Amino acid sequence: MTIATAILLAGGSGNRMQGKVEDKILAPLAGKPVIAHSIEAFVSSDQVQHLVIVTRDAEQRSELEKIASIVPNRQISLSFTTGGAQRQDSVYAGLQAAPSETQIVLIHDCARPCVTPAAIRESIAKASEFGAACLARPVADTIKSADTYDGAYLPTTVDRSKLWAMETPQTFQYPIILDAYKNIIESGTPITDDLSAIEDIDQPVAFIDNTRPNPKLTTPSDLPYLEYLLQS
Template identity: 45%
Template sequence: MSSCAIVVAAGSSRRMGFDKLAAPLAGVPVLRRSVEKFIAASSVSSVVVVAPQDRFDELLGGDFSKPVTRVDGGANRQDSVQNGLAAVPEGTTLVAIHDGARPLVTPEAIDRCLAAAAEHGAAALARPVTETLKRADADGLARESVDRELLWFMETPQCFQLPLIQRAYAEVNLCQLTVTDEVSAMEAIGIPTLLVDARAPNLKITHPSDLALAAALLNA
């Protein structure tokens, strides 16, 4: 099977106050680290980066050992993903859709997730909820506990057989739904996604402090 990674990197980093994808992580820009993980994954044949031209040129200039192409982003994340899906090479059977701001994903985890998608149709990296959960009222006062059994934090990549995710987004468009990840798009067509334990830290760079944490995890 031919697998293509779609790395979504079209956001504006408003919460960071600066371009988090260009931020150096142990001397390498966050976006480049993310892309390099897919280049290193044995199951990935090619990469499509959804990003502005200047960001692509600045952070991903130079040669890679696998084909890396670029497309523009859309008005929101789901539009950007669909632009990426439209650009996958002919003959692609599996896609791995990944947030460019998750630079710690491992090639081994990518391979496991794509293998699961090949077998089950849809698979996504995630991690079980281990913390105590509370439901609060409007004043921020804890009122009750929430059972954490069977709850997971969703991560990326989220991997799919290409016809399934194309069908899911067609339904999202038809019903004018807003989704924040591809697992939600699959839910729109009634197809469950197998959750694959990430096993290793796979945090998303969202706040400036996340850069320091990611650097510490890399050093460890």
């Protein structure tokens, strides 16, 4: 049996929520806190043995410990660690807190509460086969790159056949992503997602074309849409 650990990132600042909620991860959504939807999905996948929740501070951790009380009902371990100033610091803290027997690690932004157990299972299978996997969506819109020109722009069409929008979880064989993040931390390179950490080592990644919406809670206007998705 593959030993899988999920790292759940919960410590984001949420600045773009414009003060509408104190902590977007704890905000009520479809009858439960936002993070509870992610926790339940990973627990229900029945293929994750460990959860590591990366928190912002002791106050948030206290609230998350209450929410995560659903976990002891399953054969799954739960631990907490504190994140850092940048996203890569928080991910690295989570990787270091993963149990030593971990073979596959899934890194998930808990601001994406619509992740499904089926997507989690497929992520583990693909990462086991290829070394890395990511939920993603092929870009359907026409995309332009644009240079400024006298207050307007000079647009150029980008070939969208090669464009994918990344989601989470992003999933890896544990030694691959741990070594990659060691290099990122040592070099001080800022990155915005986990695949960026492996781009310099020619590591193949299986893109999993997500058939169900998995949007990120970023602004207050996202809450009604996420509510609709979770209830339907």
